[in-house]
Amino acid sequence: MTEHHMDEPAFDAAYWDTRYRDSTSVWSGNPNPVLVSEAAELAPGRALDIGSGEGADAIWLAARGWATTAVDISNVALDRAADRARAADPDIAARIEWLQQDIVDWTPPPATFDLITSQFMHLPSAQRVVLFARLAAAVAPGGTLLIVGHHPSDMESGVHRPPRADLFFTPESIAETLDPAQWEILVTDARARTVVGTDGAPTTIHDAVLRAQRRPSAI
Numbered sequence: 001m002t003e004h005h006m007d008e009p010a011f012d013a014a015y016w017d018t019r020y021r022d023s024t025s026v027w028s029g030n031p032n033p034v035l036v037s038e039a040a041e042l043a044p045g046r047a048l049d050i051g052s053g054e055g056a057d058a059i060w061l062a063a064r065g066w067a068t069t070a071v072d073i074s075n076v077a078l079d080r081a082a083d084r085a086r087a088a089d090p091d092i093a094a095r096i097e098w099l100q101q102d103i104v105d106w107t108p109p110p111a112t113f114d115l116i117t118s119q120f121m122h123l124p125s126a127q128r129v130v131l132f133a134r135l136a137a138a139v140a141p142g143g144t145l146l147i148v149g150h151h152p153s154d155m156e157s158g159v160h161r162p163p164r165a166d167l168f169f170t171p172e173s174i175a176e177t178l179d180p181a182q183w184e185i186l187v188t189d190a191r192a193r194t195v196v197g198t199d200g201a202p203t204t205i206h207d208a209v210l211r212a213q214r215r216p217s218a219i
């Protein structure tokens with residue numbers, strides 16, 4: 001079980017199931033913009049989507065031909081995502097495997113995926129470091145690791161964020177964990193995006209973006 005502070009919820013399966021049950025749509029239903037911009041030109045292969053939520057990213061990948069494994073802790077989210085995939089197109093749905101796992105305790109198969117995407121998976125740093133190392137190990141030679149999160153600078157931007165700096169990360173902090181003999185770092189970015197802030201006004205936030213390619217000769 002994830003360690004948590006007394007004054008905040010445990011971000012466990014029960015928390016996420018309740019959050020998804022409380023709303024028919026928690027997220028926009030659109031694929032994440034950084035996934036679209038960074039993965040659109042990649043040749044489809046095997047993809048792993050970490051924390052797949054309501055499935056918009058997995059559906060977008062499968063529609064482009066990716067054989068996609070979508071992992072989430074919440075069965076409510078996974079059921080909703082699978083329904084949406086079937087409604088979009090049975091051929092798309094057939095290319096997605098929906099997998100309930102707590103990724104804190106799960107190790108994906110090594111050197112397997114041509115693309116691993118993790119969008120807005122915010123874990124305490126000790127767990128995050130382990131997760132990102134496992135994800136890196138699961139990328140096949142020549143494959144792409146794409147990690148996106150809320151940039152730490154957002155904590156001063158006026159949008160709602162949990163007041164725990166430990167949950168947020170810079171792309172550089174991930175890049176420095178990747179062995180240069182095995183990885184080419186293609187993007188470390190704080191990418192600006194405009195959203196509606198807590199006061200209703202447009203606010204600029206930044207996505208932490210790490211894109212790296214495992215060298216084809218790695219392993």
Ligand SMILES: C[S@@+](CC[C@H](N)C(=O)[O-])C[C@H]1O[C@@H](n2cnc3c(N)ncnc32)[C@H](O)[C@@H]1O
Nearest residue numbers: 016027051052053072073074102103104119120
């Ligand atoms: C902030 S949401 C992002 C959802 C999706 N990636 C997106 O960008 O729309 C985080 C997702 O990760 C899932 N999640 C949180 N902790 C998890 C864990 N330990 N194992 C697997 N999934 C988890 C949640 O259920 C939720 O769907």
